[in-house]
Amino acid sequence: MPKQLIINLLSTLTLIGQIFLVMSIIYLLIRKKIKIPFSKIIKKNHIKFSFIVALIATLGSLFFSEIMLWEPCRLCWYQRILMYPLVILLGIAVLKKDRRIKRYVIPMSVIGLIISAYHYYIQVSNTISSCSISETSCNLSYMLGYGYISIPLMAFTAFGMIIALMTIYGKK
DSSP, X not given: OOHHHHHHHHHXXXXXXXXXXXXXXXXXXXXXXXXXXXXXXXXXTHHHHHHHHHHHHHHHHHXXXXXXXXXXXXXXXXXXXXXXXXXXXXXXXXXXXOGGGHHHHHHHHXXXXXXXXXXXXXXXXXXXXXXXXXXXXXXXXXXOBTTTBOHHHHXXXXXHHHHHHHHTSSOO
């Protein structure tokens, strides 16, 4: 699969994830008034969907660093430190059918969301940042899918989706 095709796929998945987040907020606001048919499917499988999101985010970040050879900055590493264990935790929760996993997943995802939001702000505002472990600056953007989707925004979307799946759809 050509590298640009994978970058376009990850950008498209991020866009779909952002649409999911907007729809989740709308669902949260109107769920008492309107029954949405997909909400039952999402509620029943919210841990599996969270696992898939974390897995795609992890594989995407590994693709960028190991295949594209884009060196991650310090803030990227912090986001990875929070995302990578989610694959293992959520994978175990899927196998064990453990609904209590949100106690661990939500705090990690909230911290990851905050870091990725700050990282995206640094990129779009062109704020000079000396957060780097190496020469890679935190305001460097290797790619912009659809003219605005960068790697930190991809992480933001993934963390946001996991939070939404665990809180909105993870209720009994």
